[in-house]
Amino acid sequence: MSDLPPMLVALPILGAVATMLVGLVRSETGWPVAVLTSVLQVGAAGVLARGALRHGPVRYAVGGFAAPYGIELVVDGLSATMALLVASVALGVLAYARKAGPRSNPFYATYLLLVGGLTGISVTGDVFNMYVFLEISGLATYALVASGDRGESALAALKYLLVGTFGASLFLLGIGYAYVATGTLNMADLSAQLAEAGHTTPLVVAAFSLMVVGLFVKVAVFPLHAWQPTAYAGAPDTVSGLISALVSTVAAYALIRIVFTVFTVDFLHANPSAWRVLVAGSVASIVTGSLLAVSQSEIKRMLAYSSVSQFGLIVGAVAVANVTALTGAAIHLVGHAVMKGGLFLTTGTVAGETGARTVDDYGGLAKRFPAGSGVFGILAFALVGVPPAVGFVGKLYIVLGAIEAGAWLLASVIVGSTLLTLAYVARLVERMFFWEPEGEGRGDGGDGAKSASVLDEATGGEPGGASRGMKAAVLAAAVVAVVLGAAAFGYGQLIEPTILRLVS
């Protein structure tokens, strides 16, 4: 089983090719092939995560070329967590995608390619290799966003393509500067060589700035977030669920990896301005993201802005840079993926069942679609950070970490952000549970028919009912969000050695 790390990347790509090849012979085969691949992927990632969390990092030299020269894959607790998260979420969203579509074989091939790319970012120990996987997942994401058959999807994908490529180019430029300064691309080697080159030399500082700002674009940190609401709102529901859960999450993982494994905490101590950039990005994201979320009328846009604010928390944890905060970041990355992915899928299920897509449509939703409203409510309150859900644990760790480090500004902003999150969540929950349905009795009047036809246009699928798979995926997300809350403290202890290694 020592060859698991490269197999974890190769497997989804193999699945993507298999989808295309089988699709040439028989259409309608994409879904089963994708499911088979994802199940194997979850198994492989699980075995790897078990090993990495118990026995420390697994290192693998691709092609037998030794580390500083060849490409190295490094799987520590955090990478393994990400790989497992990517595999599990991909499998869960597939359950949703079966009926919700888009159903073509190229869609599933791109889907698996995205899984491969994201897994690659998670397990690689080489910065250039990381850039390549960042581009693979970026390109796959653009294609997935464009897979909706509305003009809006294509426009959102184009916008995302332009901004995303810009971000990736900055990242590549940063790698170039770091390479000029050190002559190496291996992360472990880079961190030693960068220290030798001097953490305050302009070349090293420029490399840091370019890489971090490039990743800020990918994570969607304010003010570089503009692509994200458009992309999430313009993509088909299935895709919104998948990319909101995974793409920014893995980019945030890459940020943690670059800041701590490549540049190390000493770099942050040596350059207070670098630290200030992280704090500023975090505070701006948290506050602006929440405020923009409150002012949205479309549910998917609101959720997208909420992601901007939630990733502000992660960047904040990176700025705090101690064990507690980073443990919180790891937990919150996983928790946010489950909660936000679940919320996007719930939005899709609600739209399939009732046609409701805006905040006003959600008035009295509890009477029309009680189960959907219940799940939405659970996930939304989990996102606010109501115990015992996982959102609470992540935020708690980050706040405690900030207080430990004496970063009072950040701590107060994070606590305040919870209130802001509550503002947009409460507004919606109040409408869902305490308002009377507008106009017609049970959503079957003229307005209902109109919204159903709008939905038909919007998703390209048949209206009138969410499938069992869609409901199961959504329910699973809600259950997992609560169960993870109980498991998170245990996980926090499990990942502590990994985080200690990261910040030492």
Next chain:
Amino acid sequence: MSVENEGEVEAGFRSPYVESPVIMATVRVLSPFVFTFGLYVMFHGADSPGGGFQGGVIVGTVILLLGIAFGIETTRNWMGPEVPVALVSVGVLAFLLAGMGSVLLGGAFLEYSAYGAHHASRYGIEFVELSIGFIVSGVVAGLFFVIDSGQREGA
């Protein structure tokens, strides 16, 4: 290859394609050489400048040349619409199998020496370059056809 183009003269759509004996004759002479040059570049990935990406683009341009000379739709039908997809898939598959095969033989992923052949590393890299060439030429040809069909729909 058939030269007439039923598909091109649909009502209201004037194809940019112009049938020219000069272009056709030139492309007919040139294509085999361009194709060979593409392969030559691909095989030089291991120990000199060159490789699958550049070589694949050159091979892909053969399809572009044929498309310009004989009409894009005609070329697409002659090649078969599945061929670009198949080229890409086979290329990726070959790359992956080269990686996984060495694992099966007890080496690391993509460790060519596990194959035990003479100059295994060199021939291994050339094999991988060749599969990359497959992928790139398939993508170039596929994109060319897709862009053309998009223009057709837009007209």
